[in-house]
Amino acid sequence: xxREYLHMNVYDAFLARVxxxxxxxxxxxxxxxxxxxxxxxxxxxxxxRNQHYPERTIGVxxxxxxxxxxxxxxxxxRTFERIKDQVEPYWVCLPMATRTxxxxxxxxxxxxxxxxxxxxxxxxxxxxxxxxxENNRMTTYRYRMHQEDLAKQFGRWYRDAHDGGKTVCLLGMxxxxxxxxYSGFLNKKYGYKDxxxxxxxxxxxxxxxxxxxxxxxxxxxxTYLFDYDYNRLYDLYYMAGLKPxxxxxxxxxxxxxxDALNLYRVIDPEIWCKLVGRVQGANFASIYGKTKAMGYRxxxxxxxxxxxxxxxxxxxxxxxxLRINYVKKFNxxxxxxHETGGGLDESVIKELQEKxxxxxxxxxxxxxxxxKSRIVFVGPIPDHTDDIKSTKDIPSWKRMCYCIxxxxxxxxxxxxxxxxxxxxxxxxxxxxxxxIEEFDYEVQKPSL
Numbered sequence: 001x002x003r004e005y006l007h008m009n010v011y012d013a014f015l016a017r018v019x020x021x022x023x024x025x026x027x028x029x030x031x032x033x034x035x036x037x038x039x040x041x042x043x044x045x046x047x048x049r050n051q052h053y054p055e056r057t058i059g060v061x062x063x064x065x066x067x068x069x070x071x072x073x074x075x076x077x078r079t080f081e082r083i084k085d086q087v088e089p090y091w092v093c094l095p096m097a098t099r100t101x102x103x104x105x106x107x108x109x110x111x112x113x114x115x116x117x118x119x120x121x122x123x124x125x126x127x128x129x130x131x132x133x134e135n136n137r138m139t140t141y142r143y144r145m146h147q148e149d150l151a152k153q154f155g156r157w158y159r160d161a162h163d164g165g166k167t168v169c170l171l172g173m174x175x176x177x178x179x180x181x182y183s184g185f186l187n188k189k190y191g192y193k194d195x196x197x198x199x200x201x202x203x204x205x206x207x208x209x210x211x212x213x214x215x216x217x218x219x220x221x222x223t224y225l226f227d228y229d230y231n232r233l234y235d236l237y238y239m240a241g242l243k244p245x246x247x248x249x250x251x252x253x254x255x256x257x258x259d260a261l262n263l264y265r266v267i268d269p270e271i272w273c274k275l276v277g278r279v280q281g282a283n284f285a286s287i288y289g290k291t292k293a294m295g296y297r298x299x300x301x302x303x304x305x306x307x308x309x310x311x312x313x314x315x316x317x318x319x320x321x322l323r324i325n326y327v328k329k330f331n332x333x334x335x336x337x338h339e340t341g342g343g344l345d346e347s348v349i350k351e352l353q354e355k356x357x358x359x360x361x362x363x364x365x366x367x368x369x370x371x372k373s374r375i376v377f378v379g380p381i382p383d384h385t386d387d388i389k390s391t392k393d394i395p396s397w398k399r400m401c402y403c404i405x406x407x408x409x410x411x412x413x414x415x416x417x418x419x420x421x422x423x424x425x426x427x428x429x430x431x432x433x434x435x436i437e438e439f440d441y442e443v444q445k446p447s448l
Contacts, residue, residue, distance in 0.1 A: 010214050011222065017197070017210040018048050022056065024192075025206070026165030029059030029088070029158055031151065034068070034076045034231055035249035037172030040219055041211055042079070043228045045170060046086060059088040061154055061169070063147065065098060065251045066111035067121045067275055069268050072249055075231040080129065082229075089129035092154065094136065096147045099409065100253040100279055107322060107409050109253060109279045110144055121274040155205040166204050173209040176216070185212055216244050236267050253279050307383045307397035314404045322409070329411040330400050334381055337395045341365075342415075343372035348390045355387055 006013055021028060030045055032038045042060065049058055060083065062076060080089050097108040112120070114133055124132060131138060139160070140153035159167040175182040185196050192198035198208040211219070223230050237247040240263060252264065252275060264272040301310060311330075315323050336342070343365025344352075352359050358379035365374045377395065384398040393415065403411045410416055 010211075010218050013213065014044065014210050015048065017208075018045060019052070021168055021170070021208060021210070022049075022053050024166065025168040027059070027159065027162045027167040028056070028170065029061055029090075029155075029167075030170045031172070032060050032062050032076075032079070033172070033249060034062070034072045034079075035172065036219055036223065036230060036234060036247075037174060037211060037214075039075075039079070039172075039230055040223055040228060041170060041172040042083075043226065044222070046083065047226075050086075057088060058086075059090060059158060061151075061158075062089075062091045063096075063151055063154075064091060064093045064111070064125070065147075066093070067252055067271075067278060068249075069233050069236075069264070070122075070271055071233045071236065071268075072231055073122065073125075075229070075233075077125070077127075078229065080127065084129060090154070091125060091127060091130045092138070092150070093124060093130055093132045094138070094141055094150065095133070095144050096150045097144055098147045098251055098253070106279070107325065111251075119274075119278055121271060121278055152201050152205075155207075156202050159202075159205050164204065166206070168198070168206045168208050169201075171207055171209045172211055174214050174216075174219075175212050176214075185209075220244075233267075237263075240267065307401050311397050311401040311404065314401065318404070325409060326400075326404060326411070329403070329414070329416060333395055333400070333411075333414055333416075337377050337381065339376065341374035341376035342393065344375045344391070344394070345372060348388070348394075349373060349375060351388055351390050352394070357382065 008016075028045075030038070030042045032042050046058065049056055060080070062080070064076075076091075080091060083089070093112045095110050095112050095114060098111055100106055100109045110116075112124070112132065124130070138154060138157045140157040141150065142153075145153070155167060155169050158169075159165065173181060175185045192200065192206055192208075197210065197212045198206055200206055222228075231249060233249060234247055264275060301307060305313065315326060318326070341362040349359070349361075352375070358377060359375050360378055362374040362376045365372050382394075382396045385392075385394050385396045386398075388394060395414075399414050402408070403413050406413060
């Protein structure tokens, strides 16, 4: 898909999309996180519903991650109380596996863990529309299921609770938030009726992002223009000197938020004290989040090591579960760069050739706009690519090492952004072709 500019502004385009959704789908609910995007989306959809489809019922789903700023909780509660008689409200506080990037020993922590009530960051919300273990009616929920699965399975439950029919979840996702999200919209293969902003989840369950082409400026302009309420955390972020791109309302322990953990000590000291005792590594990350200790600055290679040997040394120090996770990711990357290849600019290809890297062309990349050549590495994966100045998007053992040092369990630093379902599919393929795997590391005992 090629980017196409419409002859209308983003608000008119949004209205056309919402009209399409109301005409096409039997049931609609909004996923409301408490951030600026989902907050604006909720308000815009309710305004449109009230004006054009007053008889239609709208659901509102909030997935509560327990650890968050007090002002965020206040905004969510304020919003639910304001709209509870206009919508079907669902404030979900169920134990779920949520990724943490703070520790080399834990991949997940569990919001609303019923075995650790004494460590909860905040009290359980006491509202009639709150769903927790004591009053759970979400039949598709499994105890401690992954947070992504919980969000998706809510859509199945919402469909069944309304006796079937086409159901759509509205998300406040926007393409300009990250290259990964932009690529997700750009390469959508299973859009509903040729749309890039609607994707299928299950039978008769879809997700739609009608704000996908809005910019951050558009979001704030609309919030001001329509005088909508918003999360006052953004005001505090602004006073703290953060750029708009750094202002995220998310779990404080994930990859995107860990560098700003120290802000909790200033903005919300009472919550901060509880965060320290809630998840292993919170205090360490707040102090060293932007230093070599967390893999943020340039890392010095220990004397006597190559990046490959240092990576294997680090792998050997990790708990088995985490070690296997990294090895799977590294295997996938090595196999990809040996068999499929990534799309690179001609200037990068020329520089690689001039520096003596053993590469060859392997067709054209389907994930680039300018028909870039796919490049595979014929020889071993480089130990490092410090001599390549034109790009960082090429494989090396140094990049693998950085992922371990940054507690980057997903390996975003290497370009990973796959769903767990895609990972399972890759695991099946890898087992099938195990004999041709290049990564010579044994999970049980590495050969250093």
